[in-house]
Amino acid sequence: MVSEQDEPGVGDQVLVPWGFDEVEGEIVEVYSTGLGPRATVRLVGELDGPTVVVPLDSLVARTAHRDEPGGAAASAREYEGLVDSALRRAAVEFNLVGPRPGAPDTGVDFELSLGKRRLLVEVKHYGGSGRVSTDTVLTITGLAKGDDAALLVANVPLAPSALHRLQQLAQGRTRVGFAQWRGTEDDPELRDAFVRLLSNW
Numbered sequence: 414m415v416s417e418q419d420e421p422g423v424g425d426q427v428l429v430p431w432g433f434d435e436v437e438g439e440i441v442e443v444y445s446t447g448l449g450p451r452a453t454v455r456l457v458g459e460l461d462g463p464t465v466v467v468p469l470d471s472l473v474a475r476t477a478h479r480d481e482p483g484g485a486a487a488s489a490r491e492y493e494g495l496v497d498s499a500l501r502r503a504a505v506e507f508n509l510v511g512p513r514p515g516a517p518d519t520g521v522d523f524e525l526s527l528g529k530r531r532l533l534v535e536v537k538h539y540g541g542s543g544r545v546s547t548d549t550v551l552t553i554t555g556l557a558k559g560d561d562a563a564l565l566v567a568n569v570p571l572a573p574s575a576l577h578r579l580q581q582l583a584q585g586r587t588r589v590g591f592a593q594w595r596g597t598e599d600d601p602e603l604r605d606a607f608v609r610l611l612s613n614w
Contacts, residue, residue, distance in 0.1 A: 423442065426438075428475055429465065437456070438455055440472070441453050454466075509532065510526045521534060530561065532561075533561055533562070539568060543569050550565065551578065554589045557589050563588065566592050567593060567594070590610045592605070
C-alpha cells in the first residue's frame with residue numbers, strides 16, 4: 414500500500430485516471446523520462462491484463478475506504494451536491510443560467526450558460542490523497558470547443574505535470590480552468606476560476 418508521503422512503486426495498488434473515471438491497477442514498472450517519472454500499470458489486477466503507461470504523479474493510492482461498499486461513491490455524490498451549491502452561488506454573481514445537469518452529448522456533470530455560450534463543469538472527487546492527472550486535464554480540454562469553456566473542479570490539487578499543461582493551454586487561449594474546492598472556504602478559488610474563464614470568453 415502507498416503511504417501519503419511516499420511515491421508509489423512497483424507492486425503498489427493504485428487508481429489510474431481513465432477519462433473522467435478511474436480504474437484499478439497494479440504498478441509493474443517505474444522509470445524516468447525527460448517528461449518525468451512514468452509507471453507501467455497492469456489494469457484490474459489480472460495477471461495477463463492490459464497495461465498502460467501513465468505519469469507517476471497521476472496515480473492515486475487505493476485506500477481502504479474506497480473498497481467499502483458505497484464508501485467512495487457516497488462521498489463522490491455528496492461532494493457533487495456541495496459543488497452544485499457552490500456553482501449556484503457563483504452563477505448568481507456572474508449572471509449565468511444554471512447549473513443544470515450536463516447535456517448527454519457532453520458527458521459532464523454540470524452546465525452553466527450565458528446566452529449561447531456554455532460553461533461545462535466536470536467534478537472529480539478523489540477518496541484518498543492524490544492529484545488530478547494530466548490525462549484528466551486533457552480530457553476536459555476536449556470539451557472547450559467553439560464558444561464553450563470547460564471547468565474542472567476537484568477536491569485535490571493538480572499534479573505538477575497537469576498544472577504545467579493547464580498553464581500552457583491558458584497561454585494558447587484555450588478556455589479551460591481548474592478549481593480545487595473542498596468546501597465553502599474555497600468559494601473564492603472557484604470564483605477566481607470563473608473570472609479567469611470569463612475574461613477569455
